Amino acid sequence: MPVVFTTLERLQEHGADAVVWRRLGRADVQKLAAALDNPDGEALFRRQVAQADAAEEHQRAADREARRPVCKRCGQKFTDQRWQETTAHGSAWKPVTCPCAGRAAPTTSP
Structure with a gap:
């Protein structure tokens, strides 16, 4: 106005x-x-809509990354493929090898 x-x-x-x-x-x-x-006014409106859309997409990506699970063994975040395979429904889950699977399990010193 x-x-x-x-x-x-x-x-x-x-x-x-x-x-x-x-x-x-x-x-x-x-x-x-x-x-x-x-x-x-129309150009300004389009710029504001584009900025709002970009901010919303950025927030969605940040929210998704915050929900991304981590390997209980090494603490690395799951890749998209591993995350999808562990959450797929309707089929038998085949474990995906974690990059840390070849390493020895971390031990705590006495």
Whole structure:
């Protein structure tokens, strides 16, 4: 919603149809019709929608990474393939070898 303003002195001196109106966010004085016009509104709206979509996609990716399981043996996060195979329903689960499977299990020192 555009916000336009002027002074009473300018209105009395030049009239309402003169170049006496200022719009918040613009630097120059304009006629009322030009001050109320919003020629860049559609482009601004599209930019804001694109920014919101990008932020939402970024948040979804961050949420997904926060839910990603980790190997109980080595602590590394599952790959997408391993995660999908461990959560697949309707078929027998075949364990996928973890990169740490060839290494000795970590031990605690006494």
